[in-house]
Amino acid sequence: xxxxxxxxxxxxxxxxxxxxxxxxxxxxxxxxxxxxxxxxxxxxxxxxxxxxxxxxxxxxxxxxxxxxxxxxxxxxxxxxxxxxxxxxxxxxxxxxxxxxxxxxxxxxxxxxxxxxxxxxxxxxxxxxxxxxxxxxxxxxxxxxxxxxxxxxxxxxxxxxxxxxxxxxxxxxxxxxxxxxxxxxxxxxxxxxxxxxxxxxxxxxxxxxxxxxxxxxxxxxxxxxxxxxxxxxxxxxxxxxxxxxxxxxxxxxxxxxxxxxxxxxxxxxxxxxxxxxxxxxxxxxxxxxxxxxxxxxxxxxxxxxxxxxxxxxxxxxxxxxxxxxxxxxxxxxxxxxxxxxxxxxxxxxxxxxxxxxxxxxxxxxxxxxxxxxxxxxxxxxxxxxxxxxxxxxxxxxxxxxxxxxxxxxxxxxxxxxxxxxxxxxxxxxxxxxxxxxxxxxxxxxxxxxxxxxxxxxxxxxxxxxxxxxxxxxxxxxxxxxxxxxxxxxxxxxxxxxxxxxxxxx
Amino acid sequence: xxxxxxxxxxxxxxxxxxxxxxxxxxxxxxxxxxxxxxxxxxxxxxxxxxxxxxxxxxxxxxxxxxxxxxxxxxxxxxxxxxxxxxxxxxxxxxxxxxxxxxxxxxxxxxxxxxxxxxxxxxxxxxxxxxxxxxxxxxxxxxxxxxxxxxxxxxxxxxxxxxxxxxxxxxxxxxxxxxxxxxxxxxxxxxxxxxxxxxxxxxxxxxxxxxxxxxxxxxxxxxxxxxxxxxxxxxxxxxxxxxxxxxxxxxxxxxxxxxxxxxxxxxxxxxxxxxxxxxxxxxxxxxxxxxx
Numbered sequence: 001x002x003x004x005x006x007x008x009x010x011x012x013x014x015x016x017x018x019x020x021x022x023x024x025x026x027x028x029x030x031x032x033x034x035x036x037x038x039x040x041x042x043x044x045x046x047x048x049x050x051x052x053x054x055x056x057x058x059x060x061x062x063x064x065x066x067x068x069x070x071x072x073x074x075x076x077x078x079x080x081x082x083x084x085x086x087x088x089x090x091x092x093x094x095x096x097x098x099x100x101x102x103x104x105x106x107x108x109x110x111x112x113x114x115x116x117x118x119x120x121x122x123x124x125x126x127x128x129x130x131x132x133x134x135x136x137x138x139x140x141x142x143x144x145x146x147x148x149x150x151x152x153x154x155x156x157x158x159x160x161x162x163x164x165x166x167x168x169x170x171x172x173x174x175x176x177x178x179x180x181x182x183x184x185x186x187x188x189x190x191x192x193x194x195x196x197x198x199x200x201x202x203x204x205x206x207x208x209x210x211x212x213x214x215x216x217x218x219x220x221x222x223x224x225x226x227x228x229x230x231x232x233x234x235x236x237x238x239x240x241x242x243x244x245x246x247x248x249x250x251x252x253x254x255x256x257x258x259x260x261x262x263x264x265x266x267x268x269x270x271x272x273x274x275x276x277x278x279x280x281x282x283x284x285x286x287x288x289x290x291x292x293x294x295x296x297x298x299x300x301x302x303x304x305x306x307x308x309x310x311x312x313x314x315x316x317x318x319x320x321x322x323x324x325x326x327x328x329x330x331x332x333x334x335x336x337x338x339x340x341x342x343x344x345x346x347x348x349x350x351x352x353x354x355x356x357x358x359x360x361x362x363x364x365x366x367x368x369x370x371x372x373x374x375x376x377x378x379x380x381x382x383x384x385x386x387x388x389x390x391x392x393x394x395x396x397x398x399x400x401x402x403x404x405x406x407x408x409x410x411x412x413x414x415x416x417x418x419x420x421x422x423x424x425x426x427x428x429x430x431x432x433x434x435x436x437x438x439x440x441x442x443x444x445x446x447x448x449x450x451x452x453x454x455x456x457x458x459x460x461x462x463x464x465x466x467x468x469x470x471x472x473x474x475x476x477x478x479x480x481x482x483x484x485x486x487x488x489x490x491x492x493x494x495x496x497x498x499x500x501x502x503x504x
Numbered sequence: 505x506x507x508x509x510x511x512x513x514x515x516x517x518x519x520x521x522x523x524x525x526x527x528x529x530x531x532x533x534x535x536x537x538x539x540x541x542x543x544x545x546x547x548x549x550x551x552x553x554x555x556x557x558x559x560x561x562x563x564x565x566x567x568x569x570x571x572x573x574x575x576x577x578x579x580x581x582x583x584x585x586x587x588x589x590x591x592x593x594x595x596x597x598x599x600x601x602x603x604x605x606x607x608x609x610x611x612x613x614x615x616x617x618x619x620x621x622x623x624x625x626x627x628x629x630x631x632x633x634x635x636x637x638x639x640x641x642x643x644x645x646x647x648x649x650x651x652x653x654x655x656x657x658x659x660x661x662x663x664x665x666x667x668x669x670x671x672x673x674x675x676x677x678x679x680x681x682x683x684x685x686x687x688x689x690x691x692x693x694x695x696x697x698x699x700x701x702x703x704x705x706x707x708x709x710x711x712x713x714x715x716x717x718x719x720x721x722x723x724x725x726x727x728x729x730x731x732x733x734x735x736x737x738x739x740x741x742x743x744x745x746x747x748x749x750x751x752x753x754x755x756x757x758x759x760x761x762x763x764x765x766x767x768x769x770x771x772x773x774x775x776x777x778x779x780x781x782x783x784x785x786x787x788x789x790x791x792x793x794x795x
Contacts, residue, residue, distance in 0.1 A: 072678045087673040089666045090786070100666050101677035103659045110659050151677075 001027055001062060001078055001158045001190065008047055008057035017043040019214040020057070025192065027158070030185045032193045032205030036234055040214040041194045045161050049081045050074040080157030082148045084164045088136050095119045095132040098150045122153045127183045141291070142173030149180065159190045166200055169289075178204045196234075198227045199492070212236055245443060248467045251280030252315075254420055254451040255301065259310030262296050270475035271296045273310070278420070283442065283452040285466030285483065287459060287495050293475040294424075294455045295337070301422050301453060302334040303327035314420070328357050331419035335409055335426050337455070339402075343409040346398040350390060351379040353397050354412050386411035387437055403434025410438065414445060421445070424455045439465060459488045459495075473497045508745075508752045513641050514706065516744030518543060518715075520644040521699030522722035523729065523736045524651050525692035529575075531655060531731060532688030533668035533787040537593035538578045539696050540719025541600030546571045546700020548604040551618045551710030552611045560624035564640065564701040571697015572690050574600065579689040582791070583682050589789055597719075605712055618710035640702040645737075647695065652733040664688050668785035671792035681792045696722075717768075724771045731784055739774070746770045 003025040010018040018040045025031060035041045046052045048059060050068030058065045061077050068074050071081070088097050095115040104118065105111030119132040128146040136144065145165065152160055162181070166174040181191050181204055195201050201208055202222065209219045210233040217233050255278040264270035271293040278284045288294050299305035301312065303322035312319040314330055327334075336342035344353050355364040355375055363378050365371045379393040388407045390400065397405060406426065413421065423442065427435040442465060446452060456462050462469050466483040471494040478500035481491070493499040522539045529536035549570035554563030574596060581592040605615065612618045624639050655661040666674045667684045675681050696719070703718075704710040721743055728742075729735030746767040753763065 070678075071676065075678075083676075087670070087676045089670045089673050091669050092662070092666060096662055096666075100662060100674070101679050103662060105659060108658050108660060110657055110662050112657075 035211035080152030261309035285462035288472035333413040337424035403430035511748030518699035525695030529692035541597040542696040543715040546697035547704040550701035567701030575693020
């Protein structure tokens with residue numbers, strides 16, 4: 001199946017997400033689409049998958065223009081998408097998930113034997129080992145992704161789009177996925193891998209398309225593309241905005257972890273024997289592939305999880321029986337990894353969101369009564385100070401852009417000069433301008449003595465902001481490195497366990 | 505002993521019908537506390553149709569139709585007009601209570617009960633136990649494997665379960681989420697309506713507010729039975745046993761009033777014991793809105 005995109009454009013209010021993009025895809029090749037966050041990669045693929053209509057331009061399949069009113073149309077044409085967030089039903093079995101909506105069987109009967117056979121057939125042909133009868137909730141993330149791929153194949157897709165598929169995978173699982181992508185290609189399918197990770201793109205893709213700010217800026221064969229060249233194309237000619245990190249002036253220890261540990265449970269990774277010291281005026285980055293204990297460490301420090309071994313000390317005093325409320329009272333603040341689910345109550349106003357956790361303080365009211373005047377004044381000050389671009393603080397948080405929502409969380413958590421900030425992926429999914437602002441704010445607070453425990457999956461971010469970087473690998477702190485002497489490549493070796501385990 | 509067994513089966517019948525109905529509604533993600541009202545409306549419709557036609561079986565058919573009607577109203581209000589499912593259910597329960605009282609005056613000229621009604625029966629050749637066992641009870645027992653097949657072995661059942669667990673995933677595969685939920689609620693109306701027919705026809709009278717909380721006990725049985733037909737059968741038999749024990753157990757030191765409390769106490773104990781350890785459909789009660 002040959003797929004062509006002709007002069008596709010699509011805008012959202014205030015953003016020209018995709019501008020005049022033309023691309024052609026030949027069958028049996030493995031493509032990659034790279035670009036920074038917000039470069040328009042996902043939007044382009046959503047246009048191709050019928051999830052969004054284009055403002056201009058057209059899509060041709062085997063030379064014929066097609067109209068896609070929804071993803072159903074795309075599926076019918078043989079275009080399939082493996083989403084970043086899985087669309088799977090936990091309580092159904094693998095086979096049931098695969099056939100759902102297109103079930104084999106007559107007279108309303110669900111032919112389980114046929115469903116199982118279909119899963120086995122595709123699984124064998126494409127090397128997607130998974131038990132058709134296993135309930136979905138018993139699967140690992142990597143296996144669940146295979147089920148998503150099987151779903152797409154079962155519906156007869158010959159053009160497969162993978163939207164940032166490795167974000168949730170361990171390095172081993174990612175290698176397994178790449179083998180599957182190659183296998184799919186060998187079987188004559190067209191594969192498009194959307195990614196912003198250059199190393200993985202260079203290791204699997206044959207043809208690499210680069211997008212920048214909504215435009216297609218070039219197509220390279222793997223042989224002619226190097227990491228530097230791709231990076232230059234992704235970022236543009238102008239010099240990369242580097243945050244200026246003043247030299248560290250770390251003071252006395254603020255947070256001390258001694259032999260922290262929690263056991264592995266469903267939905268919880270293991271953490272074992274984690275010890276570190278975080279000083280005043282210091283940013284300690286934590287690097288690691290998702291699922292290696294970062295979430296658990298952040299939860300321990302913020303009181304959301306109790307350690308089963310070891311202890312935490314704040315200013316030298318042990319933190320026993322820490323609860324989120326007590327953590328706040330002690331000056332420990334938290335920028336959670338998912339601002340929409342944990343950081344904010346989206347349907348409440350900016351004002352209400354800004355006093356959450358302090359609704360009992362004199363800044364918000366008196367004797368259990370919230371005083372609207374005080375709240376409004378507080379909200380206005382914080383919104384102005386933290387550059388939340390909003391006309392009216394009575395607006396609901398849902399109406400804000402990702403970057404503004406994140407600044408809202410920062411305004412609440414950083415105001416009042418706390419002792420310690422646990423920042424989890426503080427720039428995930430926000431626009432470039434907001435990233436810059438957030439970086440500058442964190443560094444400014446550090447200069448004023450804030451201790452920051454920074455979790456990020458972007459190694460470049462960790463390197464730019466941190467004074468030292470700890471590496472979590474399989475729940476253990478396998479190294480603590482000086483941020484000035486490591487580079488991204490070395491850090492990559494540590495987070496995949498190629499280095500550091502023996503030294504720890 | 506036979507008497508206690510028959511009593512258990514009889515008292516369990518309306519609960520079983522209603523709980524199986526609730527299962528289809530909740531498996532699709534819609535809470536249906538209107539079961540109570542549907543039982544009542546079914547009981548009334550069965551009485552009215554049986555009285556005027558002289559045929560108890562026509563009464564059963566009328567009860568099913570009335571149950572489906574009230575359930576359709578619940579589905580329409582909560583899915584189309586996005587009213588909270590609990591609020592809609594409460595409103596329909598009150599509507600059922602008021603409407604049946606009012607219609608009693610019109611149909612039977614009395615505000616307390618209907619004239620005597622006949623019960624549906626089987627030909628005398630069917631054998632002694634079958635004659636002793638009301639045919640609707642047999643139907644309820646047969647509905648258990650039938651429901652199990654429909655829920656776990658049919659295409660509709662798979663889709664319904666997917667919709668109740670993860671409507672967004674179902675939608676991404678092109679399944680009509682709200683239509684499937686609608687069917688689930690209608691099925692609950694049909695089953696609970698039949699349960700209502702049993703109430704009035706088996707008692708030979710329709711009495712004001714004769715559902716008397718059985719719809720809620722059925723909901724408890726649904727949870728206790730972990731949203732599965734087999735479990736629901738067990739739960740309703742247990743509740744039925746507790747209720748029919750009153751007539752068969754003569755303990756002078758135990759006040760009669762306490763015995764009447766027994767089914768309700770048992771419901772609470774059962775729920776406390778099971779809650780936390782079981783999980784219902786993940787998306788139950790949450791309206792799916794496509795953006």
